[in-house]
Amino acid sequence: MEVSVMEDILGGNDKIAAENAQIFKNNNIFALNIIGSPGAGKTTLLEKTIGKLKKSLNMAIIEGDLFTSKDADRIASHEIPVIQINTSGGCHLDAAMVQKVLPQLNLAELDLVIIENVGNLVCPAEFNIGEDSKAAVLSITEGDDKPLKYPLIFKEAAVSILNKVDILPFTNFDMASAKNDITCLHPGIEIIETSCQQESGIDEWCKWLENAVKSKQNG
Amino acid sequence: MHEMAMAEGIMDIVKDYAEKNNAVKVHTISLLIGEMTGVVVDSLEFCFKALSKGTIAENAEIKLKNVPLVGHCNDCNWQGHIENYNFFCPHCKSGHMDIISGRELRVEYLEVD
Ligand SMILES: Nc1nc2c(ncn2[C@@H]2O[C@H](COP(=O)(O)OP(=O)(O)O)[C@@H](O)[C@H]2O)c(=O)[nH]1
Ligand SMILES: [Mg+2]
Ligand SMILES: [Zn+2]
Numbered sequence: 001m002e003v004s005v006m007e008d009i010l011g012g013n014d015k016i017a018a019e020n021a022q023i024f025k026n027n028n029i030f031a032l033n034i035i036g037s038p039g040a041g042k043t044t045l046l047e048k049t050i051g052k053l054k055k056s057l058n059m060a061i062i063e064g065d066l067f068t069s070k071d072a073d074r075i076a077s078h079e080i081p082v083i084q085i086n087t088s089g090g091c092h093l094d095a096a097m098v099q100k101v102l103p104q105l106n107l108a109e110l111d112l113v114i115i116e117n118v119g120n121l122v123c124p125a126e127f128n129i130g131e132d133s134k135a136a137v138l139s140i141t142e143g144d145d146k147p148l149k150y151p152l153i154f155k156e157a158a159v160s161i162l163n164k165v166d167i168l169p170f171t172n173f174d175m176a177s178a179k180n181d182i183t184c185l186h187p188g189i190e191i192i193e194t195s196c197q198q199e200s201g202i203d204e205w206c207k208w209l210e211n212a213v214k215s216k217q218n219g
Numbered sequence: 220m221h222e223m224a225m226a227e228g229i230m231d232i233v234k235d236y237a238e239k240n241n242a243v244k245v246h247t248i249s250l251l252i253g254e255m256t257g258v259v260v261d262s263l264e265f266c267f268k269a270l271s272k273g274t275i276a277e278n279a280e281i282k283l284k285n286v287p288l289v290g291h292c293n294d295c296n297w298q299g300h301i302e303n304y305n306f307f308c309p310h311c312k313s314g315h316m317d318i319i320s321g322r323e324l325r326v327e328y329l330e331v332d
Binding site for chain 1: 221229231257
């Protein structure tokens with residue numbers, strides 16, 4: 001006999017993600033899920049962000065990593081709360097992993113929680129973890145063809161960071177073409193060019209974050 | 220390799236619906252897979268095979284239905300297939316396009332005894 005189902009395969013994750021979103025909302029927290037390939041510069045960008053924003057915003061970081069605590073150690077040296085989640089080889093964070101560690105944070109005191117996902121452009125895009133927004137970090141060395149090769153993350157992200165623009169002169173990366181592909185994929189997406197090394201674009205990125213926190217907290 | 224997480228999701232749904240319907244054997248699992256999803260089908264089938272060993276769904280056939288990426292323009296009501304992931308309306312150039320289908324990762328139906 002045929003049994004009609006029509007259930008989302010990742011529905012279980014979506015349910016827990018909705019609970020996480022409610023927890024963030026109850027605590028007036030803007031939660032950002034930052035996604036990009038290994039080496040794109042996610043942790044470096046976070047370090048720069050902390051430097052600029054930790055005086056004006058109460059922030060905490062959740063670091064997703066396959067096996068190590070290297071990134072969490074880098075963040076901890078900036079003296080803000082950081083939690084490490086090891087996925088033991090899992091290619092993405094899921095909502096349950098995030099929910100499990102949230103009690104370790106003093107949520108009532110926080111404005112901003114940034115979650116660095118496992119380095120990967122594919123899998124994390126399918127798994128909501130309760131975030132308000134996703135940020136996609138693409139570095140110049142990865143090539144300008146990547147947005148169309150990994151369209152989902154650029155469709156899901158509210159903001160796309162094109163990092164390592166300092167090495168543009170040494171590559172064949174076509175900035176106009178990359179930006180055009182990202183904009184076609186996601187009309188209205190915010191695109192920010194950064195160099196963490198030369199500290200360019202970091203102010204614009206931090207402004208975007210501050211505005212996001214502000215509009216969340218003002219309802 | 221999020222295909223393992225997906226296979227687990229499928230297994231949970233299959234077990235739930237099999238139980239609700241007093242099934243003893245699951246023969247077919249039909250899935251709707253949207254065009255704009257990142258699923259490696261071979262890998263999903265491999266993971267499901269491993270997971271379903273010794274369960275009610277062992278050796279079940281997985282049927283895949285691909286769902287095309289279709290958008291709807293909020294400004295001119297154009298509706299159609301999105302080509303090359305270009306979400307600007309081909310009719311009026313608006314960027315206010317909703318996704319109507321193509322993001323599905325869904326169990327559609329089961330064939331059970
Ligand atoms: N030239 C250059 N290197 C960068 C930039 N941002 C990060 N890096 C380097 O890229 C490497 C990977 O950075 P990391 O933050 O660990 O990447 P993650 O894996 O995405 O967290 C490190 O050696 C960084 O110093 C940048 O803007 N320009
Ligand atoms: Mg990192
Ligand atoms: Zn239109």
